[in-house]
Amino acid sequence: MLRKFTVTNYKNFQGTVCMDFTDVRKYDFNTQCVKNGLLNKALVLGKNGIGKTNLGLALFDISYTLTENMVNPLQVMPESFLNAYSNERFATFEYEFQQGNDIIVYTYRKNTPTNIIYESMSVNGENIFKRDGSSISNYDGLKKLGLESLQVRVSNGSLAVLRFIYNNTVSKPDSPITFVMNFVSRMLYFRSTQDGNAYIGFKSGGESIENYILSHNLVSEFQAFLKDTAGLKIELQKKNVPGMQDYLVQKFKNRIIVFNTIASSGTKALMLLFYWMKHFGNVSFLYMDEFDAFYHYDLAENVLKLIMNDDSYQAILTTHNTDLVDNNLMRPDCYLILTESGLRSMPERTLRELREGHNLRKLLRGGEFDE
Template sequence: MFLKKFSVKNFKNFKNTFCIDFSDVKNYHYSNQCISHGLIKNAIIYGKNAIGKTNFGLAMADITYHLVDKNGVAKSVINYCNADAESDIVSFSYVFQRDKDEIIYQYGKKTAKELVSESLSINNQLVFSFDYVKQTGNFDHLEKYNLDTLNWEFRDNGISVLRYMANNLPLDEKNPVREVMKFVNGMLWFRSLGNNNEFVGFSTVTESMADFIIKNGYVNEFEDFLNTYGVHEKICAATQADGKKSLFFKHARLVPFFEASNGTSALLTFFYWYKQAKNISFLFIDEFDAFYHYELAEKIVRLLEDKFPIQAVLTSHNTGLLSNRIMRPDCYFLLLPDKIISLANATDRELREGYNLENLMKHGEFDE
């Protein structure tokens, strides 16, 4: 399953509807590693400071708050609704592609966990809809998807209908409700800003990243990873004064890993999630290269393109990554005050393979 389209309205700074369409694939004959199953697999979002790149990623991860029990950052749940909007309801829409099926899950909320409405449709046929205020809904089409045997008497009024179905019915692996829940269970938003690591979704584990690497025997692999990506250090696990093991740089004396540079710390965070990639369904990395050298940033993008079979969306200010040899114009997006738009749709010019996208950007080709 893949995410085909996402839209949000009235969330934080997004007063109007903002939509990103991963099915809007153009007829380019280069950098096709960024496309999979007819959808955009790898994307980078650009935007000016304070335009809402972080908020857009948090909006995409919002679905994890009420469907699965995962971690989340406080920033995504405070000042939830747009401060200038007349309505206090935030609207979300997720369109999933499963083989030839299109699954649409929509909901409205007042807070991160307070649902107002919810609906699920498959190939334009309503499966169910529910109004949490009126406590009424449409459940006329449940039988077709083996969802009609549920006892609704014991459902808590605050629990998502979709979640209740998934957790209380013996659904087979291909049931659309089960597949949506599995996808959401694997969604991950994260960022690493120095020693401040934040994430939403995917995991409830509270162990440190160093503990994860040591416990799973990844110390040598982590050292090789750092060396490959430009940090030429030797790494070991050693016991601290408190009796617990941690990561150290091997020198004449051991240097604690927490003294690493921000860039090296960011690589630790990336490696931690990279080792769990097989269970991730959708990845959003905010400010992914905030502490990376430009060559390292490109290497990480290449790694995501070549080794991650999942959709991966990044935010960046690094215009050096705007190149047709790395991605394509339909995979680069601009977040503007009123919309999000791909470079391919931001100009009437035919963007050929030989064009310098970075120069075009700097000279205002994609300005409103």
């Protein structure tokens, strides 16, 4: 699991922003939010333009750095990579993972989206490798992993040492190298906007969601999902036309209509969620940006509960919807507020002892957690 993520001097984050999953408080309700002593589900709130999307892009920079999985164009734009107000010439990314009882720290710095100028990895405080530019390196710690014979040949910053080691060795299944690479390769970010759907990580390439549902014979299941989640009572069918690609239609009393032409933005967002839910069993970390942008508040609650009740992956959801701030849904340490000063949970933002009976929404709107 991911214990902590820290980023500095990236996009609109001039200072350091830390997402700390170890900041678990002693609440005895909504315990499904916590797993192995770490936050497993959290909701990030923040004003427009504060950086909720950039937080996701920062967190998923490691996916671009270590894998060939899907990349968002915003991740690789050199002109907006570093903070425009800072004099620093590089951005720093630090990921702290928990593998059983071991703590793995992987850190790197970049001066462009594609150029690594520093990289290091440690396990329980013991160095595994360190590269500082192209002149200073220390790979002695590889002996601890039985990789003392490996000749690390990384001549420029476009290739991560961690990726080189993984691709050029047969690592043990319990190796920290294997653990990090497997975790990162299964990270997923997605969002639905008026401009269309976008995702980062997990796999590469695009796919028609409608074709996926049809080819996997999921029409009935998708129809039931819409009813159970959003209360939509509609009848869907697979339409076969000789010589043409199959498509999804909605059946009415007197006619059928192509589903994609009449589905609302919210229904299409649910279609996207349904598609990715079919992959959640292989996901390690999920980031759903503006997850409820097209949802009614009741539907937003239902979707949040769906994510909450699946403990097989860690998840961060971002929103503007303060109606979701409720101890009946989550708990104070799982509500993270992003401001210009950083990302902190509700308990960190007040001297008040927050309890199950508190109306968190009322406190939030009343300015209890303001700076």
